[in-house]
Amino acid sequence: MVSASRDAAGHWTPTLGLFGRGSDARPAKDGVDHVVVDIPQCRVLRPRLMMVAAGLRELLARPPEGTGGCLEPEPMGGRLTAFDLREVVSNRAGVLVTLVLRAEPELSTSELEQTEAAIRRISGEILGVAVNYRQAASPQVLGSVTRVLWGAEQADDEAGSAYQLASYGSFVQAHRGQAERIGALLGEGLARAGLRSSFRLLDLYGGSGALSLSLAKSGAKVTLVESFPPAAAAAARAAELQHISEFTVKVGDAARVLGMLAAGPAPFDAVFANPPRRGMSPDVRRAIAALKPRLIGYVSCDPDTLARDLAHLAHLGYAAERLSPVDMIPLTDQVETVALLAPAAPAPLATVHDDADLYVTDKPAHLGAAPREGDEARLVWAAPEDVSGFTVWSRGPAVRLAPRQVCLILARGMMASRGRIGKKATYARLAKLKGHSLLRVTLDRSNVSELRRELARRGHPVVGDRRCGHEPTNRHFEERYLLDRPFLHFVELSFSHPRTRATIQVLSDLPGELSTVLKRLGHRAERVNPSSEKSSEEVIG
16 A cells, blocks of 8 residues: 655655555545555565565655655555555466556656656566556445556466466565465365266456466366456466366356346356455355355355355355464464355344243344244344344234334434434433444334434434445445445343233343454443443443
């Protein structure tokens, strides 16, 4: 990444490095949203990349005339957001350099030529220079438009027994030796599942084919899915050049492509998934389980999203049989995990109340209401499918309940410390979290769907609510805080027993994925007491 800092005298110093730990939680200063830490003598960077990075630092310190701000960081009034460096190892080893620039306004041909020439002079080992245009306010560093300014359009890069075509800005693991270890672990999983040569493999988030080209070369029938068009095109071209015929590439969002594949006649024996840090969406997890593969190989770079996704897959009938950590960037906490999952009985839901007439289960988000296995029960009441909470089941005749419900909600924006929402809901604000409100909401004989609509109408929708929420806020929380669902959880349900008239009260702890959001917002999840409104208010950010 590229940024800049300003000293007490007002002088700017450009910085080339990595995001610092916790930088997303720090307030913006001088227009800089992230803290970039320069590590000029990084001990885990390969020598060829270190040499090119050193040359780029010199260019940032003294940008040549005529480059139009292409070599000046945005905080200094320039156009530069980042550099992406990709080392390739093959018959001709070298580095592909991508400048990530603000898309507007348009640059002149002369400015781009001057910039490309300055970068090319750094080293004879630079194989090509490209520019990538990033849209303002995008949560992604790389934009969708990449243009090669000079040199190789693509470059051969070793990937096991085959090679992949490296393209500018496409994903690659940081450590080559550990990337090979990931491939070996997935291969061991295939062997244990009895899949050795001519099997059908779905490679999700497949990039340019690092995990699956070698398997296709050995006889596997591969379908690769990738949303970044240059990487997908590189995978297809690499298969063509190596005469690998059973290799199909699908370009697009994983959930959308999976929806189309599910309608086809050919199932898959194995699924590999190597998603970004935010993990797999609920739709992708459901679609993978519906394909009924014999093996799921999940490569994760974030333990929190891995835990969230494995918990959901366990309820969908896939259990993790083996978890293998892979130290991807030594001397840092960046550890990949390879999870191997096999078909299993769906994980049961926790029962929080059970008597002769009815029982109550604690339901995670993304699951519909279903009775316990072997029970012939009637559904009495259930939390919506996209939120976590309770389901109530009757063993006898159908009954009607009007329960008192207590929810924890993260609402967009600042709400008053206490108040009403509509006619039948009251709330107390438990915390202010970076401009948003953590609420404890009590609904008395009211519908949670009405609550969600009313909050949206007031301009304070539930964060993560796809139905009536604020999409930019949802996207921000998914990218930065890993929220893939509405932040709405039923912590308490109470009702009069239909036969005995005794008051039944059940409680539920905050689910792990919502605790993760609070933790990353700087709030201690254990301070949220589901049975009391007496928690002192906390202000974060």
